[in-house]
Amino acid sequence: MEFNHPNPDKFVSLKNLTKRFGNFQALSDISLDIREGEIFGYIGPNGAGKTTTIKILVGLISNFQGEVSIGGYQLPQRKEEAHKLLGYLPQNVAFQEWRTINQALRTFGKLSGLIDTQVEEKIPQVLELLGLLEVRHKKITQLSGGMNQKVGLAQALLHEPKLLVLDEPLGGLDPYSRYQFKEIIRKLRQKGTTIIFSSHILSDVQDVADRIGIINRGRIKKIGTLDDLKARFKTKKTVEVLLVSKTEKLHGLSKIKNATGVDQLSPSKVLVNLEANADEAQAVFDIAEYIVKLKIPIRGINVLEPSLDQIYLNYVQEEEK
């Protein structure tokens, strides 16, 4: 599909985006650029403004202040052109009850601009990818929540959109389907699709996102890579010691330089918590030296990277202060 945007760094651009619902300020002066071909994770607590931002972006809310563009097309003025670039999976995807999977995809494929032969070619491909080919003639009402979500993703992928907007896409999916979804998202990135991925399941965002934006109370708090966020919201560093058998002797590790405490997670696993500014290499050396000195048999020592959950928790705690 042809499109024309001046700057690949601003494939999606929000500038001073503001939205009120009555007395409630849903979004305040949000500015955000999303690069062509990147996966942008959008996280924040419930009611933070994620879905409102997404609804403005996909054109469901057209009454807003500020500037929004997709592929260089301003919304809402150039909505039709922008919509040709767009695939969208809403938080709670719903179809008319009389439809079968096949009929739903035929309609949405054609509405997205595909011709009959393209629709016939694409539907089996997308259904195969999502493991729905066998049930393509089943009625939507007979599908489980997870399968319904997959049909939702199928309709969003059918016309190979340049921009895929996923609002809490993994809710209600079993672990294997979540894995499948994330694999599909990664493959789409390889093909150059730009993806906006909103979720409150932070580990899912961490797994796929190139950059992450944190929104709270209608304001963007921070945008960056996971490493940027780690640097911004300083998290405790943790070293994991895997034991051969349980021992009480490791409690002395809390006395090494920059250690803040020791947690015995299981008989064979101990976590040594370090200050946020601790030198990890020095800490591993000190821990190893201590273990060797006491002749404690171990299976390994690992430095644990802080997860997005920990970063997010730090951010929330910082906000509360």
Next chain:
Amino acid sequence: MQLGLLFADELRGFYKSKVMIFLWIGMPLIAVLFRFISVETSGQDIPFTLVSTVVVSSLAGTLAAVMLAVFIINEKNRRVYDLFLIRPLKRREIILAKFLAVYLCVAIASFIAVVTGIMVDYVTIGSMSMAALADAGTSLATSLSMIAVSCSAGVLIGVFSPTVLVGAILVIYGGNQVSVIPLVPTMLNLPQATVFTIVLAGALAGVLLAVAVALFERQQF
């Protein structure tokens, strides 16, 4: 222009959800049943054609308006429209496709009911006068005019009503009254009353639909 696709899709929906079967078989059947309940008035035989037309116009209008309002409210509240609205189509096409599909289905049902009436009369009376056929045609035109107004009122109510219950109450108490407005020329015994009725119904339906479309265009999902 996606109107044709959406219109065909709505018709497919009615076919799949059995609404069409109820309209096309159920309504003539109800009209036939009505014939046996009310076969005489003031000692005069009334041709069944006329009975079925009267039944159809009163039933079909209400049914069409309720159907449209309930479909729109349900689909709006279940967020079915989200996947349509994010595609390159005009919002008005969604509303117009629904209106046209319901109107066509109900119009065909009305036509079938009237033809059934003519056939029943032909079998029971043995013949049909041209005057009776002309009366049936006039009644059918009047019915279709009233149904058009009912349908557009149903669309408007569907667009602004928050719940199915509110929508159904408004259609039954409001939509029905509005659909009687095109009968004013007939009530006033104006010359060419049927033509006036059709024109008035067309204008009224157009205004109601335009308001519904304007509201739907402004709605924030």
